[in-house]
Structures are given as structure tokens and as C-alpha cells.
Amino acid sequence: MCGIVGFTGRREASPVLMAGLRRLEYRGYDSAGMITGTGNELHLRKKSGKLAELGKLVAMHPAPGCYGISHTRWATHGGATDRNAHPHMDSTGNIAVVHNGVIENFSPLKQQLQSQGVKFRSDTDTEVLAHLIGRYYHGDLAGAVRQALTFVKGTYGIAVMSKQEPGVIVGARLGSPLVIGVGADGTFLASDANALAGYADKVVYLNDRQLCTLSGEEWDIRDQDMSPVSASVHDIGQYLGDGDAEIGDYPHFMLKEIYEQPDTVANAMRGRLADGDATAHFGGLNLTAQQLRQIDRIIITGCGTSYHAGLVGEYLFEELARLPVEVEFASEFRYRNPPIDRNTVVLAITQSGETADTLAALRESKRMGHTTLAICNVVGSSIAREACGGVYLHAGPEIGVASTKAFTSQVTVLAMLALYIGRTRHLSSIQGQRIIDELRALPDAIRQALTCHDHVKRIAEKYAEANNVLYLGRQFLYPAALEGALKLKEISYIHAEGYAAAEMKHGPIALVDEHTPSVFLVPRGNVFDKVMSNMQEIKARRGPVIAVCSPGDREVAAVADDVIPVPDVPEYLQPIVSAIPLQLLAYEIAVLRGCDVDKPRNLAKSVTVE
Numbered sequence: 001m002c003g004i005v006g007f008t009g010r011r012e013a014s015p016v017l018m019a020g021l022r023r024l025e026y027r028g029y030d031s032a033g034m035i036t037g038t039g040n041e042l043h044l045r046k047k048s049g050k051l052a053e054l055g056k057l058v059a060m061h062p063a064p065g066c067y068g069i070s071h072t073r074w075a076t077h078g079g080a081t082d083r084n085a086h087p088h089m090d091s092t093g094n095i096a097v098v099h100n101g102v103i104e105n106f107s108p109l110k111q112q113l114q115s116q117g118v119k120f121r122s123d124t125d126t127e128v129l130a131h132l133i134g135r136y137y138h139g140d141l142a143g144a145v146r147q148a149l150t151f152v153k154g155t156y157g158i159a160v161m162s163k164q165e166p167g168v169i170v171g172a173r174l175g176s177p178l179v180i181g182v183g184a185d186g187t188f189l190a191s192d193a194n195a196l197a198g199y200a201d202k203v204v205y206l207n208d209r210q211l212c213t214l215s216g217e218e219w220d221i222r223d224q225d226m227s228p229v230s231a232s233v234h235d236i237g238q239y240l241g242d243g244d245a246e247i248g249d250y251p252h253f254m255l256k257e258i259y260e261q262p263d264t265v266a267n268a269m270r271g272r273l274a275d276g277d278a279t280a281h282f283g284g285l286n287l288t289a290q291q292l293r294q295i296d297r298i299i300i301t302g303c304g305t306s307y308h309a310g311l312v313g314e315y316l317f318e319e320l321a322r323l324p325v326e327v328e329f330a331s332e333f334r335y336r337n338p339p340i341d342r343n344t345v346v347l348a349i350t351q352s353g354e355t356a357d358t359l360a361a362l363r364e365s366k367r368m369g370h371t372t373l374a375i376c377n378v379v380g381s382s383i384a385r386e387a388c389g390g391v392y393l394h395a396g397p398e399i400g401v402a403s404t405k406a407f408t409s410q411v412t413v414l415a416m417l418a419l420y421i422g423r424t425r426h427l428s429s430i431q432g433q434r435i436i437d438e439l440r441a442l443p444d445a446i447r448q449a450l451t452c453h454d455h456v457k458r459i460a461e462k463y464a465e466a467n468n469v470l471y472l473g474r475q476f477l478y479p480a481a482l483e484g485a486l487k488l489k490e491i492s493y494i495h496a497e498g499y500a501a502a503e504m505k506h507g508p509i510a511l512v513d514e515h516t517p518s519v520f521l522v523p524r525g526n527v528f529d530k531v532m533s534n535m536q537e538i539k540a541r542r543g544p545v546i547a548v549c550s551p552g553d554r555e556v557a558a559v560a561d562d563v564i565p566v567p568d569v570p571e572y573l574q575p576i577v578s579a580i581p582l583q584l585l586a587y588e589i590a591v592l593r594g595c596d597v598d599k600p601r602n603l604a605k606s607v608t609v610e
């Protein structure tokens, strides 16, 4: 989604804005721009295309000044053109706005403004806001912003400047995140704390319907009635690790993040496995063991990869905690009105903590009075702050749009949560300790799984031209099949479908021919023979088979065209180790197809619009 970076202080703003936008590039965008100020003059620079294009423009035509706002745009209204890039100005050139979100009623507002003689320069919804603020500006920028927003329906995270108020930046949020950065030589406003790395370790989170004013090193926050709001300053320096968001020697962030997984899974477990009690401990659940014992059911909600992690969670909670679980797409759950009994916990899973549908599902659950938990990677994100309690992944920034390390850490946290709840019910200390030992062995198992990379690369060369691929697994590996298919389709643009292996006979097998490879997840386990039968059924129809299986499994090797061995781990942990070859397969095929692996077309890292 779009990115916002603003700065006001005692140093040139332009380099700060560009550095911040570079750290937000991974979110996906199609144009970028900035505006800075010197005295009563504003300097607007904006360009469609990659950030480098804006960099060239600013190098040729510097944007001077110690305050400014900037933006990377992911088009919602109007194409990716120079004139649709943000910032947008009002007719007088006094007001400049950058905006994340969607103004749902922009058409009637635009028509009304046009009927009053306003000339529009772009096709965006955002420009409406610039004209409205300009309309209500009479020397008080914050007041004008507040008044203009009373006409707006939809979502926004905005930063606004006026040439009549040098050094002042006003921000406001409803549904799109904004954070104030408190630095040594000024204050920042950003849509994502990651943009502040290297400039500010201390942040103040803006909540919905709040408005902030920044000037030099001063900042204040107001509510809807413009009454001052006190807010805490959070030190998140340890989470902003500057190095984490650097690509290092890797060709793509996605590959770096795939290889980080032994460490990120270890980080997810660090300090949370309690040998003495043979259970797991969490600092931020905000639920006692007694309260956990009262839970009758868990509803897990999320989107995309996080939803797939939730599906693994369903099997984990059933297996380890004997707890009924249902998993819902957040986009569906937020609008359903299911009968939910009192002792139900709603667990939101999200890497970014800003996915609009997941945030809305969480808020709806809170409105209904349910206890809400979140498993999240971005510290201080909206969902992390609004859930009653939760667990951070500690996986570091995930830059590649295709989620990899977040998935394996999410499943790891779910396994620990299931252990914790299971130990408040029927799991013995012996069983608990066994699970702890099995979890502790995970990082090494992942390290071992990564050694298949060269082999996977050769397999990718065989199948890179496929147009359709099936991913098939059972039980714990059914969600892993869905996730493997999502990885392939979202970065290589090959149509891929994940299915429960037995389901293939109820339709999808009609797709199978010699040009349609099927990826089977078939390590040894309780349903091994069943999955082998499904593999035979595919082979009988000349379908090529790639099998992710246990090391040295001759029975599989006798049937499959290609095998990828993964280390033997307990079935409930197989989704984690099996994810590694599937991530690498998708990555290598996408590279062979010349796709933009880290920023696939049409996708954004954090979907903060509906």
C-alpha cells in the first residue's frame, strides 16, 4: 500500500524523505512524490514509476527546505501518472496533501467543488481533500484539516502542509496507520515505523480520528473536538533494526527472508519455552491460565498467508489443546453475524498488523465483547495495539511481498500457544516437555531443509513454463499445500491451486494431463498411504508429480517424477519444514520467468484498503 513520510526540523528534509520512502518501497507502489518548503515557498516534485525516477528529478531540480511531506502511491483512483502522483495541491497552491486510504464519497464532493468553479488537475480522490482543506483554511491548518475531514467518508492517513505555516505538518488518521517519530533533530510522520529507522527510535502512535500537529521538535495530538490528547512515547529502536531491512548479498529480499527462517523461528521461540513447567509462556497474552481454561472455542481470522497459518493452527489446537477452532477469512468474518457464545476467543493473525479486513474483523469482535488476541510481526501496528493481548513474531521486517518467514513464525507461535493451552487442560508434563524438545529442534530442521535449494533450482527449470500447477496435501499439510500454491501464483503468475489431496478426485483431477504438474506433500505420517494412492491416480493420468517427502523414501521415488526430501519432524511441525522447498520452488520459477520477485505486479505488502 501507499507510504507516507514527513519531516520537520533542523536538517534538509529531502534526503530524509527519500530515505524513508526507500524503506517503504517494499509495500508496493507505482508513483512517488514530495514537497518541501522554504519560508513561504513550496517545492513540489513528483513522478510516476519507481522511486529512482523521483530521485533523478530531485537531483536535477532539488527540493530545498527543512520540512516536507512525501508519498509512494499504489493507485486506487486514476492511473499511475505524474499528475496523479501525490502530493496534491489546492487551487491556490497553498495546501499540499499526501493520503493513504480511499475517500468513498469523493465523486459527489468533486462534483460539488467543480460546480463552485474548482478546476481539478488529477483523477485522484485525494485532490478533493486538498481543495476542501484550502477552502477552510483561514490561518489555522489543523482547524482547516479537521473541518475538511468532517465531509469525508472512507479511510485516510494524511499529511498536510501550508506555505503560510512554514515548518508545520498536520497529520490525521482514520483506518490508515500514522506514527509520529521523535528524533534528535526534528519530528517525523510516517505510515509505517520502518521508515524511521536510522532517524528516530521513539514513536507515538496516532489512533483513529486523532489529528496531530508537528513543528520542529514539537508535536501535539488532538481528538475530534480538537481537545489535546496525551499519548505515550514508545522506544522501538530494538525492533527497527536497520540491518534487517537491508538486502545484504542476496539478489532479492524474498530469498534473504527464506534463508533467515532458522533464526526467525528461533526468535519466535526465544524466552517462551519453559522447561521447568513443560509449557510455553507469553508476556503479552493478558490472559491468565484460569481465563484460558474457560475458553470453549477459538475463531482464527486473517487473510492470505496468515489465513493459511490459521488453518494449520486449527489442526494444532485440535491436536494439542483439544480445542474446537474455526478459521475465517477476515474479509468474510467482518460482515457475517455468526452466533458466537461467550467463551470464544477471536485470534487475528497478521504479519503487518494493518490489513484492513483483519483490523475490521478484530474491531467487530471487540464491539461484540469478545476477547481478542493477535499474532503479529510489526510492533505497535494497529492490530497489535487494539487486540486485548497477543504475541509478536520477532521475525524482523518482512520486505518481500510474498510472505515466507512470517508464515513459519506464525505456525511456530500457534504451536506454542496450543502447547500452552493444552497444558492447562490434558497435556501432561512429559508430553509438554516432548513438544518443547521437538520445537527446539525446528531451527536445525529448517537449516537442513534449506540444503535442497540447488536441487529445487533444477526442478524449477523443468516446470517454469507450466501454466497450471496443483498442490496437494492432507491433514496438517493441506494448509501447506494452499500456501505453496499461493507462493507460486503470486510471484510467478502461474495459475496454481492448493487442494486437500483426496478432494482432487471430486473435480480437479479433470485438469490433470502431461502439462499439469502436481506438487504432493507426502512425508511419512498417518495418511501417507492415502496420499500415495492420490499420487498414483495422478500418475495414471500422465500427470507429472513433484513429491516433497521423507529423506530416502524409495516408495515415493518409484512413483514421483521428482522428489524433494525434507527432514523428518513430527506431523504437526511438517507444515513448517515443508514450506521451505515450496518457497524456494516458487522463488526459482519466478526468477526464471523474469518476474519482479519482491514486488509482484498488482500486489502490495500490506493491504490497508478493503
Ligand code: AGP
Residues within 6 Å of the ligand: 303, 304, 305, 306, 349, 350, 351, 352, 353, 354, 355, 358, 401, 402, 403, 404, 486, 490, 604, 605, 606, 607
Ligand atoms: C502472502 O504472501 C501475501 N503477501 C498476502 O496474502 C498476505 O499474507 C496477506 O495480505 C495478509 O497480510 P498480513 O499478514 O500482513 O495481514
